[in-house]
Amino acid sequence: MNASVVYVLTQGIDIGSTIAAALAARGARVAWLSDGAESAAVDPGPEVVRVPAGFASRAELERSLAAAQEQVGPPTQVIVSAIPRIALRAQDITTLSDDDWRAACGAAMKGVLHALQAAYTQMAGRGGSVVVIGPSLSLPGAGHLVALSTAIEGQRGLVKSTARQWGQRGITVNWIAASPRSLSPHFDGLPLPVKPDAVMVALGRPLALGAEIAPFIEFLGSPAGRVMTGATLMLDGGEWMVP
Numbered sequence: 138m139n140a141s142v143v144y145v146l147t148q149g150i151d152i153g154s155t156i157a158a159a160l161a162a163r164g165a166r167v168a169w170l171s172d173g174a175e176s177a178a179v180d181p182g183p184e185v186v187r188v189p190a191g192f193a194s195r196a197e198l199e200r201s202l203a204a205a206q207e208q209v210g211p212p213t214q215v216i217v218s219a220i221p222r223i224a225l226r227a228q229d230i231t232t233l234s235d236d237d238w239r240a241a242c243g244a245a246m247k248g249v250l251h252a253l254q255a256a257y258t259q260m261a262g263r264g265g266s267v268v269v270i271g272p273s274l275s276l277p278g279a280g281h282l283v284a285l286s287t288a289i290e291g292q293r294g295l296v297k298s299t300a301r302q303w304g305q306r307g308i309t310v311n312w313i314a315a316s317p318r319s320l321s322p323h324f325d326g327l328p329l330p331v332k333p334d335a336v337m338v339a340l341g342r343p344l345a346l347g348a349e350i351a352p353f354i355e356f357l358g359s360p361a362g363r364v365m366t367g368a369t370l371m372l373d374g375g376e377w378m379v380p
Contacts, residue, residue, distance in 0.1 A: 141165040141358055144205055144212045144256075148192045148219040148248040149174050152270060152320050152346070156216060157181045159351035168205035168212075170198075174222060178321065179347075192219065192248040198255040206259065214266040214358035215256040218320075219248030219292065224285040227328050233284065241284035242291070249292045253299050257308070264307025266358040269296050270350075272324065273314035273373045281328045293369060300367030309366035311357055315350055316343035316373040339375025 143165045147153030154177040157169040161184040169181055170190035181187070186208045190201035206212070224241035249269055256267050271289045274282060293312045300310040316338075317324035344350050350372050356362040371377060 141213050141355070142210045143167045143214045143216065143358070144202060144259075145169045146190060146192075146198075146215065146217045146219075146252050147171040148190075148252075149221040149245070150218070150225070150321050150323055151175050151178045152218040152220070153216070154179050154181045155347045156270075156351050156354065157185045159347035160355060161185050163352070163355060165355070166209045168209045170201050170205060192244075192251055195251045195254045198251045199258050202255050202259055211263065212256070212259050212265060214268065214354075215252070215259070216354060217249055217252040217256075217267070217269045218271060219245045219252065219269075220271060220285070220288075221245055221248075222323070224288060225282070225323055225327060227281040229281065230283045238284055242288040245285075245288035246291045246295070249295055253295065253310070257303070260308050261306070265309075266363055267299075267308065267310045268313060268354050268357055269293075269310070270313040270315060270320075270354070272317035272320055273371060273377060274317065274329070297367045297369075304366050309357070309363045311366060312369045313350070313354065314369060314371050314373065315346070316376060319343040319346050319350065319373070337376060338373070339378070341374070343374050344372055 143160050145153040145157040153169055157167045158179055158181040161167040168186040168188055170188045172190055188201050188205045191197040221241055221244050274286045274289055296310050296312040
């Protein structure tokens with residue numbers, strides 16, 4: 138029997154509802170904590186407990202996690218995505234204003250920072266798995282998505298540095314870089330980086346978020362998966378094949 142308790146934290150673009158629904162279907166007790174920036178991509182179903190969440194401060198997010206704990210118990214795994222909708226606005230770097238940069242890049246970085254801090258409040262003394270997921274844009278770069286590419290790389294740096302701090306405390310922290318189109322249809326039509334290879338994606342397609350990526354996230358929370366920390370895990374179907 139699956140004894141996992143999973144909190145799925147979603148800021149901005151909704152990646153979380155699909156993951157929450159998939160993990161609940163696999164037997165986990167799941168709370169989906171969302172800022173409600175957009176409608177759910179899928180109906181996670183009655184098994185998933187929904188908790189409103191704000192990412193503007195650590196204290197605000199800790200209150201949301203405390204509410205989730207009251208309903209489903211303390212988490213064994215916390216999954217985080219933080220992609221403000223404005224970060225998907227394609228534009229030349231010369232036209233980026235300070236306000237746009239703060240709303241796209243700064244907010245995404247702070248969202249993950251506060252999520253990590255709030256997760257630690259829940260996991261300190263017990264241990265657990267934290268997984269941050271985002272598009273695989275920080276590795277190849279995206280010419281007209283500068284703020285998003287920078288934010289994603291910054292989130293990845295947060296993951297690696299936090300993993301070094303928390304490893305001996307029993308908390309693992311990993312980064313999943315997924316094909317953008319696996320995560321949300323919002324990426325359709327954006328100027329994403331492409332490869333000139335004749336075979337662009339080894340598996341011939343992006344991975345399915347619920348059916349293929351969510352089970353891998355579940356593995357990272359298992360005893361076998363928790364020997365891994367600080368890793369960047371490419372789940373893009375073999376498109377970029379970078380370390």
